[in-house]
Amino acid sequence: MSEKTYKPGNYPDLPPPPGTVGVYGWIKQNLFSSISNSLLTIISVVLLYYLIDGIIGWFFLNAVFDAESKIACRKINDGACWAVITRRVGQFVYGFYPEAERWRIDITFLTMFIAFAPLLYPDIPKRKWLLYFSLFYPFFAFVLIMGGYFGLQKIEYSLFGGFMLTVILGVCGIVCSLPLGILLALGRQSNLTVVRTLSVCFIEFMRGVPLITLLFVASSMLNYFLPPGTNFSILVRVIIMFTFFSAAYIAEVIRGGIQAIPKGQYEAADALGMNYWQKTRFITLPQALKISIPGIVNTFIGLYKDTTLVVVIGLLDPLGIGRAALADTKWNGLSTETYLFVALFFFVSCFAMSRYSLWLENKLNTDKK
Amino acid sequence: MVVNKNKSSKPVIEIKEMHKWFGNFHVLKNISLGVNQGERIVICGPSGSGKSTLIRCINRLEVHQQGDIIVNNVELTGDLKNLEVIRSDVGMVFQSFNLFPHLTVLENCTLAPIWVKKLPKKEAEELAMELLTRVKIPEQALKYPGQLSGGQQQRVAIARSLCMQPKIMLFDEPTSALDPEMIKEVLDTMIELAETGMTMLVVTHEMGFAKKVADSVIFMDEGEIIEQNDPKNFFNNPKNDRTKLFLSQILNH
Numbered sequence: 001m002s003e004k005t006y007k008p009g010n011y012p013d014l015p016p017p018p019g020t021v022g023v024y025g026w027i028k029q030n031l032f033s034s035i036s037n038s039l040l041t042i043i044s045v046v047l048l049y050y051l052i053d054g055i056i057g058w059f060f061l062n063a064v065f066d067a068e069s070k071i072a073c074r075k076i077n078d079g080a081c082w083a084v085i086t087r088r089v090g091q092f093v094y095g096f097y098p099e100a101e102r103w104r105i106d107i108t109f110l111t112m113f114i115a116f117a118p119l120l121y122p123d124i125p126k127r128k129w130l131l132y133f134s135l136f137y138p139f140f141a142f143v144l145i146m147g148g149y150f151g152l153q154k155i156e157y158s159l160f161g162g163f164m165l166t167v168i169l170g171v172c173g174i175v176c177s178l179p180l181g182i183l184l185a186l187g188r189q190s191n192l193t194v195v196r197t198l199s200v201c202f203i204e205f206m207r208g209v210p211l212i213t214l215l216f217v218a219s220s221m222l223n224y225f226l227p228p229g230t231n232f233s234i235l236v237r238v239i240i241m242f243t244f245f246s247a248a249y250i251a252e253v254i255r256g257g258i259q260a261i262p263k264g265q266y267e268a269a270d271a272l273g274m275n276y277w278q279k280t281r282f283i284t285l286p287q288a289l290k291i292s293i294p295g296i297v298n299t300f301i302g303l304y305k306d307t308t309l310v311v312v313i314g315l316l317d318p319l320g321i322g323r324a325a326l327a328d329t330k331w332n333g334l335s336t337e338t339y340l341f342v343a344l345f346f347f348v349s350c351f352a353m354s355r356y357s358l359w360l361e362n363k364l365n366t367d368k369k
Numbered sequence: 370m371v372v373n374k375n376k377s378s379k380p381v382i383e384i385k386e387m388h389k390w391f392g393n394f395h396v397l398k399n400i401s402l403g404v405n406q407g408e409r410i411v412i413c414g415p416s417g418s419g420k421s422t423l424i425r426c427i428n429r430l431e432v433h434q435q436g437d438i439i440v441n442n443v444e445l446t447g448d449l450k451n452l453e454v455i456r457s458d459v460g461m462v463f464q465s466f467n468l469f470p471h472l473t474v475l476e477n478c479t480l481a482p483i484w485v486k487k488l489p490k491k492e493a494e495e496l497a498m499e500l501l502t503r504v505k506i507p508e509q510a511l512k513y514p515g516q517l518s519g520g521q522q523q524r525v526a527i528a529r530s531l532c533m534q535p536k537i538m539l540f541d542e543p544t545s546a547l548d549p550e551m552i553k554e555v556l557d558t559m560i561e562l563a564e565t566g567m568t569m570l571v572v573t574h575e576m577g578f579a580k581k582v583a584d585s586v587i588f589m590d591e592g593e594i595i596e597q598n599d600p601k602n603f604f605n606n607p608k609n610d611r612t613k614l615f616l617s618q619i620l621n622h
Contacts, residue, residue: 267430268467268526272481272533273456282480286471366470366513 069330084331085341091321092341095161101153105164108141112171120356157235161316163345168235169317170304170349173242177303178296180243181250185288186280188255199251206248211306214241219313238310246303253295257288290364297357301350318342379406381537381568382427387436389422396422397433398592404537409569411579411600414589415615420572423589424539427570428459441536457485460530464542466522468514474501474525475510478532486533493532500528504558520551524558531562538562540571574619580604588612 006012019025032038062079066086073081085092094102115137118130145168148154160168187199206214218237261284269279289296311320322338325331331338382404389397397419404410412420425431426438429445429452438445440455469477478497482488488496501507504524506517514522523543530538540559544552556578563569563582573579579586579600586603588596588611596603596612604620607613 262465262467264463264465264467265469268461268463268469269481270430271428271456271459271461271463272529273453273485274481275453275485278484282472282484283469287469290471364471367515 070332070334080337080340081334082337082341084325084334084337088321088325088331091325092162092318094164095316095321096159097155097161097164098153098159101147101155104144104147104152108144109164109167111137112141157233160235162318162321165310165315165317166304166307166345167349169239169242169307169310172239173246173303173307174300176239176243177245177247177250177299180247181254181296182285182289184247184251185254185258188251189258202244203248203251206244207252211241211245212309212312214245215309215313217241234313234315238313238315242303242307245306246299249299249302250296253292253299254288256295257290257292258284260291261287290361293357293361293364297353301353304350304353305346318345380404381406381441382570383437383439384427385437385439387426387433387438389419389426389431389433389435396592397426400436400594402587402594402597404568404570406536406568407566408584409563409582410571410585410587411583412570412572412587412589413574413576413579413615413619414587414595418589419592420587420589421541424461424541424570424572427537427539428456428461430461453485457481457533458535459537459539460533460535461539462523462526462530462541462543464545466514466519466526466546468522468526468529470514473511473513474506474517477514477525478529481529482532496534497528497532500531501525503531503561504528505554518551519547520554523547523551523555527555527558527562537568537570540569540573542572542574544573544575576604576616576620588615590615 019028031041058079060079062077063082064073064076064079065082067073067076067081067083070081070084073083090099090102094105097105114130115134118124118127118134124130143149143152146155184199184203187195188203190196190199215238218241219234221237265283265287266279269283274282308317308319310317311323316324319339319342322335322342325338326333326335380403382402384400384402387397387400388395400423412423414420422431426433426445427440432447433445441458443451443455445451445455468474469480472480475494475497478501479490479493482493482496483490498507498510501510504527506521506524506528509517509521509525514525517525527543543559544555547555552575556575559569559571559578560582569582571578571583583600585597586600587594588603588607588609590611596607596609598608603612604616607616
């Protein structure tokens with residue numbers, strides 16, 4: 001083969017050798033790079049085929065989606081008996097919230113996306129107007145869910161349950177714990193001894209105590225302060241405990257982010273005459289939060305899943321609802337289906353958070369564009 | 370050689386018998402220095418001689434323990450109010466640029482004018498574009514610092530400082546972190562700045578720059594000002610043995 005010759009400085013950019021780029025190149029490099037690798041690929045494909053075949057059969061093809069009871073299910077087919085879910089889906093979603101009033105939850109849930117959109121997506125059109133709605137939303141949601149105003153029927157906390165309860169606890173905890181966590185992280189870095197000591201004590205105490213203990217404290221303190229028989233604000237107390245608990249973790253995550261910022265950034269800001277709050281707002285926090293996104297979202301996901309712990313103080317989260325369903329003689333023994341369904345709900349929520357955090361990280365990456 | 374027509378005998382920086390320690394280490398010893406308005410001073414010396422620390426004391430990034438520093442008739446003390454006045458009058462350019470990576474070039478330039486000097490946003494942006502044009506990179510205004518070369522970043526850093534319309538500019542080894550082919554563009558920017566009559570204190574090893582621009586060259590070693598002279602005498606007849614040794618080390622290689 002004859003190499004073409006070029007004058008120095010005129011060598012053109014040639015295409016890469018065939019089979020190193022594109023789909024073919026990828027398959028060759030990643031799946032069939034050697035004999036043993038090719039064998040493993042083939043074995044994996046065969047195993048995957050049988051596994052997926054079985055899974056799809058149990059989940060969908062042989063599954064029963066509606067029936068009177070477990071026994072009725074089994075008479076129809078031997079796959080999953082999703083009837084336990086479809087027959088009780090209302091309870092899984094709304095707990096014991098009165099059926100006639102469930103539209104209030106639906107509206108609150110749907111408008112939540114509008115309220116969050118301007119916070120999560122800074123480039124959204126009409127952001128300023130949407131932000132006013134975000135500010136107003138907590139009151140709107142409170143009134144709509146709780147009732148008691150504007151002719152809405154008042155609903156007792158004790159009727160809350162299912163995914164609705166998870167979302168309320170999770171969203172409130174997340175929304176409240178981020179600002180508190182930021183303040184604690186700044187407090188821990190503060191030059192003011194009192195502020196620093198208080199922050200350190202708070203963080204170390206909250207991190208040093210199991211969440212379940214805090215929840216028990218929330219529920220038993222209630223009995224001390226309130227007259228017997230009332231169930232007022234156990235939800236609020238639980239939300240406060242969740243907020244404190246995850247704020248302590250978030251504070252530490254953000255502190256890590258703050259410490260990762262090079263000293264030169266502060267020196268440059270100092271040299272420009274910026275004061276502490278200007279530095280914090282424009283230099284420290286944007287950079288520290290960006291670095292801390294994975295850790296913060298990690299904490300959020302943890303908090304969201306930990307909301308299932310409220311079952312120990314008698315609130316009916318999705319697992320509690322599931323247990324109630326399983327206790328019903330009609331559905332006795334369908335724990336696989338029940339727990340898989342609850343797991344799916346949590347997975348979808350947490351996966352969405354995780355994808356959002358990846359998107360945000362990518363968006364804030366200013367090194368290459 | 371740039372002739373300095375702007376030099377006056379009005380002192381803008383006065384340092385009197387200033388001392389500084391890092392822990393037990395006596396890093397600046399009995400420094401006395403006066404800088405007149407429009408004067409360009411180059412500070413050189415071996416590493417660890419305290420030259421960076423000295424100029425960092427002038428905008429109080431470092432705190433001196435003894436003696437006085439008076440900048441623009443304001444004495445540097447622990448009083449925070451004075452500090453902000455001084456810092457918005459004294460620009461500083463760092464060895465490692467220290468641009469804010471999460472902000473665009475334009476935002477880097479307008480942040481402090483908008484929030485510290487309370488300039489309206491539009492005005493700040495116009496000023497920033499004017500200064501970015503002066504450092505010859507207006508077309509990069511909407512990029513992020515991470516997308517620029519080192520030389521470009523340092524020119525942005527110079528523009529960012531100038532946006533505060535300072536009376537004094539401090540340069541802390543502005544070309545030391547640059548690739549050789551980028552040093553010239555930064556030095557050219559600094560020379561142009563010198564021509565506008567800016568009071569400049571420059572810590573650098575670029576002796577060509579010193580010869581061309583400086584009114585006075587200071588040699589520091591072990592925390593002391595060993596020798597101060599105009600560039601011609603400084604380079605041609607250094608008086609102190611340590612100055613001679615230093616000059617022979619950096620000029621003959």
